[in-house]
Amino acid sequence: MSVSKYSEGRPYAKIASQAFALACGLCTLLSVSVLVLLLWNIFGFGWSSLSWDFVTSWPSRFAAKSGIWSALIGSLYLIGVTALFSVPIGVGAAIYLEEYAPPSRWRSLVQINIANLAGVPSIVYGILGLGLFVRMMHLNRGVLAGGLTLTLVVLPIIILSSQEALRAVPSTIRQASYALGATRWQTIWHQLLPISLPGILTGVILSLSRALGEAAPLVVIGAATFVRFTPKNLITDDYTALPVQIFNWTEQPQVAFHEIAAAGIIVLLTVLIAMNALAVILRQRFSKKVRW
C-alpha cells in the first residue's frame, strides 16, 4: 500500500484513533453496567414484596402489611401542582428572555442568575419553601406548599431548556414570519412554539422527573412519613411522597422494611418511565403539525 508523503510524521495516528474509540466504548460500558447492577440489585431485593396489594395499601407498622398508595397518590398530586405552576411560568420566562427582552446588562444578570439557580442544591429550596410558603404564606404543610417548593427547584431547569429549544429555531423562520406581517405573538404562537415544542417537552419531562425523585426539600418543609389517607384538601391535609416514604423505610432497622423500600423504588421507576412514555406520545402528536 502506498503511503502519502506526509503520513510518516504521524506513525501512531491510527492506533491512537482506535485507542480513543475503545476508551469511549469502555466509558459507555461502565455507566451502563453500573445502571444494570443497580437495577438488578433493586429488583432482586424488592421484587418479592411487589404486588397489587402493596401498591394499593396504606403504610403500616408491619412491613408485610405496608403499602405505598398514599405516597403514590401524594407524588402524583405533587407533580400535578408542580407542572401546573412551573410549565407556564418557566416557558413564559423563556419566551420573554429569548424573544422580547432586548440585550442589556439586566438581561445578562437575570440569565446568569437563572443558570446559577439551576445548580443550587434542592435542600436550599426546601428551606426557602419552608420560610416562604409554609410560614409567610401560611400554606401549612400541604401538597400546595410542597408543589410550589418543587416548582422553585425545577423552574430554572425548565427556563434554561426552553430557552435552548427556542434558540434552536433558525432565525430565517422568524424573519420569514415577520416579513409576512406577523406580530411577535403570532410568530411565537404559530412558528416558534410548534417548532420548539419537542425540545421544551423534553426539558419539562426531565425537570418533572427530577421533581418526582426529590426527597430532601419535602422533608425540610415537613412532608409526613406515615399517612393513612389521600389528601382531600391541598393546603391543610398531610401528605407523603414516594421518595419520602422510601427514605423512611430505609431508615427502619428491620430488613423487611428495606425490602418494601426496594419495591417502592420499583414503583417510583415505573411512574418515571410512564411519564417519559407520555412525553414521547405528546411529542409525536405535536410534531405532526411541524413538517420538517
Added chain:
Amino acid sequence: MSEAISPRVPLRVAPRALPRVPTGQDHEDLTKHGIKVTAADVNFFYSEHQALYGINLAVPKNCVTALIGPSGCGKSTFLRCLNRMNDMIDGTLLRGKILLDGEDIYQRGTDVVELRKRVGMVFQKSNPFPKTIYENVAYGPRVAGVKKSVILEEIVEKCLQQAALWDEVQSRLNDSALQLSGGQQQRLCIARALATDPEVLLMDEPASALDPKSTAAIEDLIFELKDTYTIVIVTHNMQQAARVSDQTAFFYEGHLIEVGRTTDMFTHPREKRTEDYITGRFG
C-alpha cells in the same frame, strides 16, 4: 411596462438591438406609473459602523429596480430598510426618510406589522416554514385575519399560480414544503410573499442559490409580476440585473454611485466605477 426593454437584454449588446431613447425621455418613461418608494438622504448605522451614506433613490411604480454592487456595499442593508427588517437587529439606526406612497415609514407611530404586509420580502436562502405547502402560502393571510377556508384556498391557488408553481404542487398541497426542490422552495417563498397582497416586493438575491433553470423560471416570474407589483431586487449577477430590471442602482462602500435606466447603465455608464464593476473589472 416599457416596450423599449426586452426581458432578456444580452449584456453589452443592447445598443444595436434596441433603439436608444434620449435620457430626458427615459425618466418619464420609467415613472409613468408614478413613484412608489422614495429614499431621502438615508444614513444607516449598525451600532458604530455606518453602512449607508446619504442614499437618495426613487423606486418607480410597476418597475423592477435592481440594486447591484460588490459584497458589503450596503445594497442588502438598503433593501431591508424598505420594510424595516433591520429593526430586528439590535443597535441599528436609520437617519433620513423612506417614503412609501409619500408617507415616511420611519416616522413615529408607523405600524411595522402593517408596513410589512404592504412591502413583502423574498430572502436569499429559501426559508419555507416546516409546515405543509398550503399552510406556507396561507400563513400571511391567516395572520392578517382571513379565517374562511374558501377564501384561503382561493388565495393559495392564485398565488401558487402567479409563482408558476401550481401545476407542480397542486396534487400535494398537504405535503411538507421542505420536500420541494430548492427552486420550488424559492418559488413557494415568492408565492407566500404574494399571498399578503403586497404593493412592493423586495427580493434579496432570490436566485443566487439556484441552478440556471430555476433561475430562469424566477426571472420570468419577476418579469410577469411587475405588472402588478413594484419590485426591488438585489443581485450579484450582472446579466440578471440587465435582463430583469428597468432601473439599476449601483452601490459602492455604502454610497449610491449611480442610478439610471438599466439599458443606459449597462451601455453608457456615467461613472468609471460603475463601468468597471459591470464589466467585471472588480467586485
